[in-house]
Amino acid sequence: MTATPADRRKLADHLAGWGFAAPAVVLIGVFGLVPVVWSFVLSFQHTDLTSPGTFAGGDNYAKLVADPLFWDAARRTLVYVVLFVPVTLALALPIAVMLNQKIRGVVLYRLAVSVPLVTSTVATGIMFSWLANPQFGLVNAALEAVGLPKQGFFTDPGQALVSVVAMTVWGWLGFAVIIYLAALQNVPKDLIEASSLDGCGRARSFWHVELPLVSPATGFLLVWLTINGLQLFDAVYVTTKGGPLRATTVLVYHLYNEAFVSFDGGYAAAIGCAVFLVIGVFTLAQLRFNRRTSHFEAR
Amino acid sequence: MKRPTAKRPTAKRPSALHLILFPLSVVMVTPLVWMVLVSISTQEESRRFPPGLPSGVEWENYAAAIRDAPLGSWLANSFVVSVVCVVGNLLLCSLAGYAFARIRFLGSKVAFVLMLATLMVPFQIVMLPLLIMTRELGLVDTLGALIAPNLATAFGVFLMRQFFTTLPRELEEAARIDGAGRLRTLFQVLLPLMRPTLATLAVLTFLQTWNDFLWPLIAVQSPEVMTVQLGLQSFQGAHTTNWPKLMAGTVLSQLPVLLVFFFAQRFFVRSVAAAGIK
Numbered sequence: 001m002t003a004t005p006a007d008r009r010k011l012a013d014h015l016a017g018w019g020f021a022a023p024a025v026v027l028i029g030v031f032g033l034v035p036v037v038w039s040f041v042l043s044f045q046h047t048d049l050t051s052p053g054t055f056a057g058g059d060n061y062a063k064l065v066a067d068p069l070f071w072d073a074a075r076r077t078l079v080y081v082v083l084f085v086p087v088t089l090a091l092a093l094p095i096a097v098m099l100n101q102k103i104r105g106v107v108l109y110r111l112a113v114s115v116p117l118v119t120s121t122v123a124t125g126i127m128f129s130w131l132a133n134p135q136f137g138l139v140n141a142a143l144e145a146v147g148l149p150k151q152g153f154f155t156d157p158g159q160a161l162v163s164v165v166a167m168t169v170w171g172w173l174g175f176a177v178i179i180y181l182a183a184l185q186n187v188p189k190d191l192i193e194a195s196s197l198d199g200c201g202r203a204r205s206f207w208h209v210e211l212p213l214v215s216p217a218t219g220f221l222l223v224w225l226t227i228n229g230l231q232l233f234d235a236v237y238v239t240t241k242g243g244p245l246r247a248t249t250v251l252v253y254h255l256y257n258e259a260f261v262s263f264d265g266g267y268a269a270a271i272g273c274a275v276f277l278v279i280g281v282f283t284l285a286q287l288r289f290n291r292r293t294s295h296f297e298a299r
Numbered sequence: 300m301k302r303p304t305a306k307r308p309t310a311k312r313p314s315a316l317h318l319i320l321f322p323l324s325v326v327m328v329t330p331l332v333w334m335v336l337v338s339i340s341t342q343e344e345s346r347r348f349p350p351g352l353p354s355g356v357e358w359e360n361y362a363a364a365i366r367d368a369p370l371g372s373w374l375a376n377s378f379v380v381s382v383v384c385v386v387g388n389l390l391l392c393s394l395a396g397y398a399f400a401r402i403r404f405l406g407s408k409v410a411f412v413l414m415l416a417t418l419m420v421p422f423q424i425v426m427l428p429l430l431i432m433t434r435e436l437g438l439v440d441t442l443g444a445l446i447a448p449n450l451a452t453a454f455g456v457f458l459m460r461q462f463f464t465t466l467p468r469e470l471e472e473a474a475r476i477d478g479a480g481r482l483r484t485l486f487q488v489l490l491p492l493m494r495p496t497l498a499t500l501a502v503l504t505f506l507q508t509w510n511d512f513l514w515p516l517i518a519v520q521s522p523e524v525m526t527v528q529l530g531l532q533s534f535q536g537a538h539t540t541n542w543p544k545l546m547a548g549t550v551l552s553q554l555p556v557l558l559v560f561f562f563a564q565r566f567f568v569r570s571v572a573a574a575g576i577k
Contacts, residue, residue: 016481017404024395024451025410031429031448032417038428049431095323103314111564112324115331118560118567120510122528123549126535127330130337130345130542138333141349170330231421234512238532252423260517265427272424283419 042269049265060270070271072246073254076161080250081229083165088176088225089218091169096180097206110181114174121171125238128167129154154239157247164248168235172228176221183217184210223286227279251275334553338546345542360547369522370548373530378555380445380526381508387450388504389497395451396459397485401471411460414453422513430517444518445526449508455500462496463489498566502559506567509556527552 043060047053064070099110116124131138132153140150153163187210195205233252236242242249242257249257251271259268337345338360340353364370398404399411429448430439438444466489474484490497515529522530531552535545560567 013402014404017398017402017407020398020402020481021395021404021407021410024391024456025414027391027447027451028414028417028453028456031432032420032425032453033413035425035428035432036417036420038431039424042427049427050434098316098320101314101316103316103320105317106320109320109324112327115557115560116327118506118510118556119331119553120512120528120556122510122512122532122535123334123553124330126531126545126549127334129535130546131330131333136346136348136350138329138350144349170327173327227421231423233423237512237516238535255423259427269427272421272427276421276424279421280419 039269039272042266043273045266045269047265048263049259050263053266056266060267063267064270064274069246069249069254070251073249073251076248077230077232077250080161080165080232081226083162084168084172084229085222085225087165088169088172089221092173092176092180092221093214093218095173096177096184097210099177100181100184110177113177116171117174117178119171121234122238124167124171125235128163128170129239132163155244157243157245160240160244160247164232164235164239167239168229168232171235172225176225179217179221180214183214187213220286223282227282227286230275230279230282334546334549337542338550340543342541342543345546357543360543361551363541363544364548364551367544368530368534368548370527370530370551372523373525373527374551374555376442376525377509377527377552380442380449381505383446384449384508385501385504387446388452388455388500391451392455392459392500393485393490393493393497395456396461397463397481397489399456399460400463401468402481414456417453418457426514426517429514433518439518440520440524442524445508445511445515448514449504449511452504455504458496458500459493462493466492495566498563502563502566505559506556 042053044056044058045053046056046059095113099106099113119127132140134140134150134152134155137153139153144150152159154160191209191213192205195209196202200208231252232250233256236248236250236253237256240248242253252275255268255271255275258264258271333350336353339356339358340360341357344351344353399407433439433444433447436443436447438447470488470492471484474488475481479487509526510528511526512528512532515526516532519525519529522533525533531548534548
């Protein structure tokens with residue numbers, strides 16, 4: 001075998017390619033990919049995460065199926081997602097439509113709507129704990145001003161989860177608005193003009209022209225907010241710590257408790273794998289949706 | 300100046316949308332405004348019902364927050380972690396993004412697909428083994444534990460690769476004919492053309508590492524190693540009775556990201572739309 005110049009050139013490419021890509025690829029592989037497999041392995045072990053684990057067979061998954069706390073957490077997560085996602089979407093679209101108009105000061109309005117996006121969940125949690133404080137919070141002051149009784153919000157088992165929903169909607173609304181705004185700005189102006197020439201009012205052209213054209217954005221947001229909603233943790237940790245009376249113990253919070261309070265790392269990993277499975281279904285749904293919408297755009 | 304008369308009729312009457320948008324904006328900024336107001340109130344004012352405006356400015360709350368919490372070192376820790384991760388991402392993702400976009404090398408397709416797959420993995424599935432790994436590496440309870448997993452991100456590589464593929468190949472070919480190697484071409488010809496993309500990646504990485512909570516929560520315990528988010532949370536647990544001091548700390552913790560937000564808004568909006576990450 002003789003090395004032709006072309007072969008040498010190829011070898012140089014392989015080396016250069018790996019030389020450039022290796023640092024990032026190795027880091028991402030070690031810290032992003034290996035743990036996925038490892039987590040799966042952990043879910044078949046009895047381990048407290050500090051000492052070496054022992055093989056547990058399907059124990060952790062059997063525990064998961066029989067654990068009423070897991071199913072309670074799953075139910076609360078479902079309630080959270082079912083409230084959080086539609087409320088965010090239903091608020092974001094009309095706001096984006098309004099912010100898409102050429103009116104004075106619209107830049108300031110956009111700024112106001114998107115500023116919660118950069119606010120950390122910890123800061124948000126502290127602010128909302130004060131705002132929703134049962135004794136002296138601003139929200140209760142507003143309620144009292146219109147003649148309604150004070151509420152407990154985060155401290156009331158019946159209201160805590162809904163309070164978390166309200167807080168996270170505040171945090172995510174700007175994100176959904178930005179996505180919708182981008183989609184609305186891509187709607188061809190002549191389509192709207194054509195519909196108004198055809199005698200469509202503003203409302204009708206919105207329902208029949210703009211709404212269908214932003215449906216890819218709706219689809220993306222639906223899946224994206226659901227995936228993030230299923231992973232709810234920070235907002236709960238900084239406001240209610242899963243309480244009161246476990247009212248806000250959602251799936252990932254249950255996972256955290258099992259791993260770092262009960263030190264049952266294997267069981268926590270099994271919960272993680274279960275959450276991953278559900279999220280995986282949504283991710284695949286999104287991939288299929290993306291393929292469909294890019295097809296739609298290509299035409 | 301353009302002719303003002305042509306635009307007149309549309310701008311004559313204020314839009315009725317203000318009636319909705321103004322109250323909405325007030326609701327959106329209220330939590331932040333009250334955060335600042337409480338941070339300059341006295342203790343009694345912060346617990347008054349109904350809440351009112353503070354009578355003066357209690358700067359003492361800020362001094363107390365810095366004195367009683369190691370807020371200075373928390374901010375410094377967050378700063379170190381965020382800046383190192385930003386630099387790491389800019390450098391490593393540029394290199395890898397360039398390789399995936401422009402060099403045909405053995406296994407590049409497989410490596411790229413596997414890397415993209417990590418984007419779909421929720422963090423909760425990664426964090427338990429990650430904790431074991433950082434402990435094995437001797438990094439647990441150090442800033443290294445917070446930096447190492449975020450030094451290069453799959454999203455960053457993907458973003459950079461996408462933009463490298465949009466640049467015309469002739470640029471590089473011209474540089475290479477002039478005798479520049481790949482590395483020099485990348486740093487002196489291509490990257491200067493990609494400043495907006497680099498800025499997007501920098502803003503996004505900064506926000507994410509600065510506001511990260513769950514990973515620091517499990518990877519770090521000592522107060523000296525805490526980031527500002529984690530420190531603030533522990534501070535909240537200990538000082539629920541002193542709201543002004545807590546709010547002063549919260550204001551300080553959010554100042555850097557708010558500055559980034561106001562000065563890099565263009566890139567910020569783009570990165571949000573691109574990454575889908577809050």
